[in-house]
Amino acid sequence: MAVCDGCGLQVDDAHIRRRIERLELATRFRPIHIQVLLIDAAPPMSERDYFYRASSNREERSLVSRMYFDEIVKSAGIPLDADMKEEAALAEFQHRGFFLAYAVECPVDSEEALSAALNRLGPIMVKRVNASYKPKFIAPISSPMGELAPLFEFSGWGERLVLNDGKPFVDPFLGDPQGQAEFGTSLGDRLAEALSSRS
Ligand SMILES: [Zn+2]
Known part of the structure; x- marks a missing residue:
């Protein structure tokens, strides 16, 4: 047993090993x-759904994960076509200066545990952003x-924090392509638009 740097728990x-593997996959890009x-709360439970695990066969990912991947990539203004390989999309995402990080770097299996972990690790995330990601x-x-947005505001990120009406960007219809299209919730499109007006 040891204490994990990613989630702060005895593991x-x-x-x-899984954490180190995720770090290596993300570091490549x-x-x-x-x-x-982009900061999400925690990576998905399934290793196959991890954003930076470029899959050559997209069927390996769950539908939610495929939609998530597409939305994140679109946020960088990368036009997605069916022929684009995940590897190439991730390389372009990197080339445009985009990176996806997690406040809690390990999967968390319940909302309560996630909320507790965010509270515990939020200040560490702010330090990591200031010292490393910059x-x-x-x-x-x-x-x-x-929960963490106010922490970043108080740490001087207010002006450079990109929010949607004061809240994080969310796509409530991930996993439901029809709902997403019908209600126009595409996180990637909305985020790309918000970012283009900033830079
Ligand atoms: Zn961990």
């Missing part, structure tokens, strides 16, 4: 200078990140 070796840091803009995504 087994397999947990640490980390821009040297980050323009826009982005031009920060865009928190997903509703649990609403």
Whole structure:
């Protein structure tokens, strides 16, 4: 047993190995200078759904994960066509200075546990942003990140925090392409628009 840097919990070796693997996958696509840091609360439970695990066969991802991937990539203004491979999309995402990070760097299996972890690790995330990522803009995504938005505001990020009416960008219809189209909730499109008016 050891304490994990990513989630601050006592965990087994397999947990640490999975965390290191996620770090390695993300590091491959980390821009040297980050323009826009997207911050989600925590990575998905399934390793196959991890954003930076470029899959050559998209069927390996769940539908929610495929839609999530597409929305995140679109937020960088990258036009998605069916032929684009995930590897190429991630390389372009990196090339445009975009990076996706998590406030809690390990999957969390309940809302209560996630809320507790965000409270515990929020200040550490702010330090990591200031000392390591040093982005031009920060865009928190997903509703649990609403808990951390004030923390970034108080830490001097107010002007460079990209929010949607004071809240993180959320796509309530992830996993439901029809609902997304019908209600126009595409997170990627809305975020790309908000960012283009900033830079
Ligand atoms: Zn962990």
